[in-house]
Amino acid sequence: MSKEKYWKLLDDFEDLLTYQHRVPHEGLPKKVLDGTITAEIHEAPIDQNRKDRLAILEEQISQCTACGLHSGRTNPVPGYGVLNPKVMVIGEGPGAEEDKSGLPFVGRAGKYLDKWLSAINLERSKDCFIGNIIKCRPPGNRDPLPEESSICLPYLEQQVDLIRPKVILTLGRIAAQILTGHVEGIGRLRGKTYSYRGVPLIPTYHPSGVLRNPQYRGAVWEDLKRLQKALDEA
Ligand code: SF4
Numbered sequence: 001m002s003k004e005k006y007w008k009l010l011d012d013f014e015d016l017l018t019y020q021h022r023v024p025h026e027g028l029p030k031k032v033l034d035g036t037i038t039a040e041i042h043e044a045p046i047d048q049n050r051k052d053r054l055a056i057l058e059e060q061i062s063q064c065t066a067c068g069l070h071s072g073r074t075n076p077v078p079g080y081g082v083l084n085p086k087v088m089v090i091g092e093g094p095g096a097e098e099d100k101s102g103l104p105f106v107g108r109a110g111k112y113l114d115k116w117l118s119a120i121n122l123e124r125s126k127d128c129f130i131g132n133i134i135k136c137r138p139p140g141n142r143d144p145l146p147e148e149s150s151i152c153l154p155y156l157e158q159q160v161d162l163i164r165p166k167v168i169l170t171l172g173r174i175a176a177q178i179l180t181g182h183v184e185g186i187g188r189l190r191g192k193t194y195s196y197r198g199v200p201l202i203p204t205y206h207p208s209g210v211l212r213n214p215q216y217r218g219a220v221w222e223d224l225k226r227l228q229k230a231l232d233e234a
Helices: 003-022 030-034 034-045 051-065 066-074 094-101 108-119 147-163 173-180 207-212 214-233
Strands: 088-093 126-132 167-173 194-198 201-206
Touching: 051 147, 088 108, 088 147, 108 207, 108 214, 126 147, 126 167, 147 173, 167 173, 167 214, 173 194, 173 201, 201 214, 207 214
Parallel strands: 088 126, 088 167, 167 201
Antiparallel strands: 194 201
């Protein structure tokens, strides 16, 4: 057997395991499970590549009405980036600019995030996938309600499984609490490495918070060095 065939076989097998593990997911919102769009995922051939499956997932998100946030959105923001990224960056939810463009972290906080990434030689366009816990903007930029987060979370779980990042960087309290399962504030959660779906997870402050509170910059730099070390070890 050629080397290419061998790797393809291994990749298909891994996809099969991931696929069976992922669907059906009892945490999926009932409205999503009942919908015809989910049926596409169930019926997708197991050798369909991850990029196609990610596109199907994005299509599901674009049509999702599983929680009340769909009624106020201009665009859902499923996330954007490369497959097999070095880092998957996960924030809380889209803000006004993201809602307008359908893209994650495009405002002032996004530009600041790009600076953080470039400080450890990472580029958004080739090393990262950037997304959020919830895909639709909460009104007035309020925190997502716990039920909204839990209804939307299965999308992120599937994204992590399909995208297969080396390391996850969460931004802000809400993303850190939801993905680590801990209830402390971000000041206590950061400074450690956790694991989410088998991927090392490093929490740090949200760029918007650091823009408002420059005294957190030192802690962010420590977290970025932790991230760099985790990448070296991955
Ligand atoms: S926030 Fe998530 S669950 Fe709610 S409508 Fe948007 S995509 Fe669906």
